[in-house]
Amino acid sequence: MKCIKLNAWKRKSKLTLQVLILSAFSTVAYSETFKVLQKDKAFDKETLQVKVGDTVHFENADPFFHNVFSLSDAKFFDLGSFPKGESRPVIFDKAGTVEVECAIHPNMKMVIEVK
Numbered sequence: 001m002k003c004i005k006l007n008a009w010k011r012k013s014k015l016t017l018q019v020l021i022l023s024a025f026s027t028v029a030y031s032e033t034f035k036v037l038q039k040d041k042a043f044d045k046e047t048l049q050v051k052v053g054d055t056v057h058f059e060n061a062d063p064f065f066h067n068v069f070s071l072s073d074a075k076f077f078d079l080g081s082f083p084k085g086e087s088r089p090v091i092f093d094k095a096g097t098v099e100v101e102c103a104i105h106p107n108m109k110m111v112i113e114v115k
Ligand SMILES: [Cu+2]
Pocket: 038, 041, 065, 066, 067, 102, 103, 104, 105, 108
């Protein structure tokens, strides 16, 4: 009797593990990666639509430093300042409107819609 119960429990936990692994893979498969360039003192996109879980890489393509930050509720971050050729990622983990700016150049602005 004990043996049967134990086997049933083992089968159940194996199944739970498989479901967990599958859902982890599907999250990875459905999230996308985007790239935003900082070029000629501007973001190369005025707006960008992403899904919750997507990653945006901000890349500096100018021969001087840029910064990337946002004070928005949907994503509050500051990537700091970085030189030409460097890129830094942000994962958008909450739905909403994210206003992205550069602290060095106040005219640099873009909006990321996270759905
Ligand atoms: Cu800048």
